[in-house]
Amino acid sequence: MHDILEQVGINNYIYLSALLFCVGVLGMLYRRSTIVMLMSVELMLAAANMLLAVFSVYHQDASAQVFVIFSMAVAAAEVAVGLAILVAIFRNIGSIDIDNLKNLKG
Amino acid sequence: METGLILLLLIFPLAGFLINLFVGKKLGKTLPGLIATAAVTGSFVITLIYFIKIVSTGQAIHVHLFEWVSFSDFKANFELVLDQLSLIWLMFVTGIGALIHLYSIGYMKGDENIDRFFSYLNLFIFFMIILVTANNLAIMFIGWEGVGLCSYLLIGFWYKNHKFNDAAKKAFIMNRIGDLGFLTGVFTLGYIFKTIDFDSLKLAVTTTSNLEVSGLLGLGTLCLFIGAMGKSAQIPLYTWLPDAMAGPTPVSALIHAATMVTAGIFMITRLNFIFNLTPDVQLFIAIIGAVTALFAASIGIFQTDIKKVLAYSTVSQLGLMFLAIGLGAYHVAVFHVITHAFFKACLFLGSGSVIHAMGGEQDMRKMGGLRKVLPITFATFFISTLSISGIPPFAGFFSKDEIMVVAFENNIGLWVLAALASLMTAFYMFRALFLTFNKGFRGTEEQKHHLHESPFVMTLPLIILAVLATIGGLISLPFGYSWLNEYLSPILVAGVPAEHGATSHQFMLIGISVLIALIGLAIAYYQYIVKSVVPEEDDKITGFAKVAYNKYYIDEIYDTLFVKPFYVLANFFKNIVENIMNAIVFGFGYLIAALSIPLRAIQNGSIGLYLFFFVIGFCSIVAYLFFV
Numbered sequence: 001m002h003d004i005l006e007q008v009g010i011n012n013y014i015y016l017s018a019l020l021f022c023v024g025v026l027g028m029l030y031r032r033s034t035i036v037m038l039m040s041v042e043l044m045l046a047a048a049n050m051l052l053a054v055f056s057v058y059h060q061d062a063s064a065q066v067f068v069i070f071s072m073a074v075a076a077a078e079v080a081v082g083l084a085i086l087v088a089i090f091r092n093i094g095s096i097d098i099d100n101l102k103n104l105k106g
Numbered sequence: 107m108e109t110g111l112i113l114l115l116l117i118f119p120l121a122g123f124l125i126n127l128f129v130g131k132k133l134g135k136t137l138p139g140l141i142a143t144a145a146v147t148g149s150f151v152i153t154l155i156y157f158i159k160i161v162s163t164g165q166a167i168h169v170h171l172f173e174w175v176s177f178s179d180f181k182a183n184f185e186l187v188l189d190q191l192s193l194i195w196l197m198f199v200t201g202i203g204a205l206i207h208l209y210s211i212g213y214m215k216g217d218e219n220i221d222r223f224f225s226y227l228n229l230f231i232f233f234m235i236i237l238v239t240a241n242n243l244a245i246m247f248i249g250w251e252g253v254g255l256c257s258y259l260l261i262g263f264w265y266k267n268h269k270f271n272d273a274a275k276k277a278f279i280m281n282r283i284g285d286l287g288f289l290t291g292v293f294t295l296g297y298i299f300k301t302i303d304f305d306s307l308k309l310a311v312t313t314t315s316n317l318e319v320s321g322l323l324g325l326g327t328l329c330l331f332i333g334a335m336g337k338s339a340q341i342p343l344y345t346w347l348p349d350a351m352a353g354p355t356p357v358s359a360l361i362h363a364a365t366m367v368t369a370g371i372f373m374i375t376r377l378n379f380i381f382n383l384t385p386d387v388q389l390f391i392a393i394i395g396a397v398t399a400l401f402a403a404s405i406g407i408f409q410t411d412i413k414k415v416l417a418y419s420t421v422s423q424l425g426l427m428f429l430a431i432g433l434g435a436y437h438v439a440v441f442h443v444i445t446h447a448f449f450k451a452c453l454f455l456g457s458g459s460v461i462h463a464m465g466g467e468q469d470m471r472k473m474g475g476l477r478k479v480l481p482i483t484f485a486t487f488f489i490s491t492l493s494i495s496g497i498p499p500f501a502g503f504f505s506k507d508e509i510m511v512v513a514f515e516n517n518i519g520l521w522v523l524a525a526l527a528s529l530m531t532a533f534y535m536f537r538a539l540f541l542t543f544n545k546g547f548r549g550t551e552e553q554k555h556h557l558h559e560s561p562f563v564m565t566l567p568l569i570i571l572a573v574l575a576t577i578g579g580l581i582s583l584p585f586g587y588s589w590l591n592e593y594l595s596p597i598l599v600a601g602v603p604a605e606h607g608a609t610s611h612q613f614m615l616i617g618i619s620v621l622i623a624l625i626g627l628a629i630a631y632y633q634y635i636v637k638s639v640v641p642e643e644d645d646k647i648t649g650f651a652k653v654a655y656n657k658y659y660i661d662e663i664y665d666t667l668f669v670k671p672f673y674v675l676a677n678f679f680k681n682i683v684e685n686i687m688n689a690i691v692f693g694f695g696y697l698i699a700a701l702s703i704p705l706r707a708i709q710n711g712s713i714g715l716y717l718f719f720f721v722i723g724f725c726s727i728v729a730y731l732f733f734v
Contacts (some may be wrong), residue, residue: 027720102713
């Protein structure tokens with residue numbers, strides 16, 4: 001396991017993770033479709049998970065990988081809830097475009 | 107048992123007050139008066155029981171109710187005491203109080219708010235009992251304020267008359283100035299002695315050898331005397347008392363002549379052991395007393411309102427009492443308080459009877475010749491006038507003579523002032539008597555038709571008081587036969603000076619006193635009977651008489667010196683300072699409101715924008731953590 005890390009170099013993993021995270025953030029900010037935004041959130045989460053796994057290997061400590069498993073399980077549950085909310089919104093408004101959801105106005 | 111009976115002393119008038127306050131309107135027109143009179147009579151009976159007890163045993167009774175104030179080493183218990191001083195005060199507070207309640211049944215008959223009147227009277231008796239039975243200064247202050255409140259309520263009893271309301275407010279505010287002095291005095295004593303309990307104070311003063319008498323103690327006693335000045339109407343805080351005559355006449359008799367105004371004398375006598383330590387303050391008290399006596403008497407000479415004459419005579423007599431107190435003769439002051447309560451209550455009730463007969467008229471210029479229609483009122487008024495003028499063998503003679511003797515022995519200058527005041531007193535009292543009861547009637551035909559002697563409920567108190575005003579002097583005869591002096595000796599730390607039989611100068615002084623009274627009588631007789639002078643109408647009075655008739659313009663001077671500048675100050679604050687304050691406070695409000703307008707635009711409900719700010723915020727936190 002450790003030699004994979006050495007072959008590629010830990011820096012590259014970190015760059016990849018940061019890139020994935022930025023893609024997620026930009027996707028969140030630029031896309032109007034709520035489903036795509038949800039996917040972007042998952043992308044950010046995946047970036048963080050990956051970083052956790054990489055550091056776990058780097059430090060020779062398996063506990064972080066356990067966290068990754070937990071985090072993925074929670075993410076799966078969260079996506080289920082998020083999609084359910086989206087379905088409910090679509091039934092009510094007939095659209096999942098973020099620009100149509102303005103009822104949070106203070 | 108003991109405690110219960112003493113508490114009943116307080117509960118009776120309180121119950122009378124509550125009953126008349128809450129259900130008085132449903133009780134009709136006669137029942138409220140009967141309830142109130144019965145309540146005070148009940149208190150009187152209890153007082154009488156304890157009075158007899160203390161005369162035989164000489165043991166003061168303490169009633170500890172509960173611990174009231176307690177912090178660090180300072181304690182004030184709610185404790186009542188029935189000793190020689192409080193019982194003698196209770197005797198005439200409840201006794202005369204009961205008589206005046208009885209009288210009020212007749213006097214206030216037909217008043218639409220009779221239940222309210224009697225509830226206030228009972229409340230007054232309640233607070234007066236608290237004042238005199240208090241065992242520390244804090245409880246005394248409760249009574250002190252309470253009687254002031256009742257005085258205010260009763261002066262303004264006919265509240266629909268605006269002038270009466272003003273008089274009530276004046277009395278309250280004047281007393282408030284005095285109360286500030288009283289409180290400051292209490293705090294000062296509490297600071298010096300770490301206690302305000304009378305017994306502990308007495309112990310502290312009498313047992314501590316070479317007690318350090320500091321200026322602070324003098325300040326304390328001076329402040330307490332300022333309190334007494336307010337309550338007992340001494341210069342310069344006396345102007346409320348003549349105005350207080352706006353209240354119904356029984357109120358003037360009870361509160362503004364016999365009982366409440368003597369509270370200042372009571373308080374100083376209570377604390378005689380402390381006042382004895384500050385001779386400078388004592389001298390000040392004596393001077394104020396003598397000057398007040400003379401000053402008020404000189405105003406009284408020129409008044410034409412029968413109640414105003416009596417009011418100024420009250421101020422004058424109180425001045426004499428303070429003269430005695432200032433000279434350390436507390437027993438003499440107490441004696442004069444008692445005889446004064448008898449004859450002044452009788453005089454006021456008599457004037458009430460006259461006013462009742464005249465249908466509300468108080469101007470003596472419109473009276474005259476009432477002797478035949480009001481024989482009982484005339485007889486009692488005459489006896490009381492003899493008494494207040496100091497003609498033997500009436501009660502006033504003995505007490506006034508004792509004051510004269512004390513003044514003569516201590517300070518001849520003060521004696522001259524007091525003697526002049528006595529001369530004037532005799533003159534204006536007989537002037538009032540002659541103008542009211544002699545010669546022909548000067549009122550209108552309608553009033554003449556209306557004239558009648560008062561009913562029995564009003565004449566009975568008059569007769570009883572007249573009898574007391576006649577024989578009251580027996581409690582303290584001169585030349586060492588004084589029961590009162592012996593009775594009071596446990597209260598007075600310095601003791602009562604032993605009277606050494608009759609001396610020649612005492613006889614001389616008695617002679618002078620009587621002579622003075624007779625001269626006053628003679629001048630009045632010459633003026634108003636022989637020459638039948640009637641005081642002139644208001645606009646024809648000139649010269650000194652006009653100045654004195656207008657009370658030396660003291661009210662106007664106070665108005666210019668204190669009231670007007672106060673209004674100016676108040677207007678300054680209202681028109682200028684308040685506007686500036688408003689501008690500042692509202693300015694902040696407007697500023698926040700203006701700033702909020704652009705911020706409100708951000709909250710537009712667009713989730714995309716919220717996310718954008720969320721990301722910016724997150725990024726800036728990360729940036730801060732990494733780069734700063």
